[in-house]
Amino acid sequence: MESSDTTATTVSSLSPQSLSPNSSTSPPPSQVVLSPCAACKILRRRCAEKCVLAPYFPPTDPIKFTTAHRVFGASNIIKFLQELPESRRADAVSSMVYEANARLRDPVYGSAGSIFQLQNQVNELQAQLAKAQAQLVTMQSQQANLVAFICMEMAQSPPPPPPSPLSINLDNFNMNSPYNLFPDETNPGSLWDPLWT
Template sequence: MENDTIRNIPISSPSKFSHSSSSSLPPLATQTVMSPCAACKILRRRCAEKCVLAPYFPPTEPAKFTTAHRVFGASNIIKFLQELPESQRADAVSSMVYEASARIRDPVYGCAGAICHLQNQVNELQAQLAKSQVELMNMQLQQSNLLAMICMEMKETPQQSMDNFISSPTYSSDYQNNLNFFEDNTSPNLWEPLWT
């Protein structure tokens, strides 16, 4: 396989075999040889100096051209690029490679299938989000209603509970028993010294 880098090949002078003196020989010239673009390598043709595919399919990225070539074909790619101004060609190649990759994965729908699938996911997520927001609002309303009920009961409870407690038979009997106990224990004998 050829090296993908630019090589400098020295061109030897034909005067090697001539009888002229070595002082009159010009210095060795170098000629730059570029390796073919990925497209020309795959198509096994000579890469011309002004190859329309070379700027967009470098020799380091052969898979890029292979993918596009498999779906669109080399002649269609060249035709598309020649019809576009140079400023739009890079974007066109990116689009072709992306569409070709999508067509390989989904031969029927390609990019449209991927977009449709993503749109369905977005719709499902939006529905789930709306449902969660409704549930959250219901929980917040329940919480505020519960807090309002607790506050109302706390305002009413101290007075009612005191009234109920005093009027209850348990409180009155306990109060009477406490009074009787106090009266029973206030006899004069209670205050006599325990030892003398």
């Protein structure tokens, strides 16, 4: 019994700093020192353990907080995040950063100006699409009319009879052609003359 009491006393008297880094026990999470979040670093204040801004403005991305801070202010961002449930805070931060970027580009309209421009582009593209579809319908109807006209013309006029392969038009046949297979009747040896030269 005495040995177990002394062991418990020894373990309880040890502080987390006196434990070696190779020991299996680790210090409690409250004693882990992390770098301050980007918001606290920019605001030059101590980053608390339960900082509302820390999960959404990491120290590796300070521009994100700088942009939102310029437009909304740190107190408004903190107040807005505290009023929201944790499941919706990440979306709220991304929306604030997007709106802040839009406000820096267009101080008057912000993201509404971008939305208006995109809606105008959609309307123009829809008008172009409707025009192209109307042209396509017109061309298809013209093609159908042309095919119907050709079919009607072919039905009204009977096709000419095909030429017979045995009928040869001798009127156009040149008897003096070097390719003439019929010898000249006036000069019977003319067919064979080139062979004897």
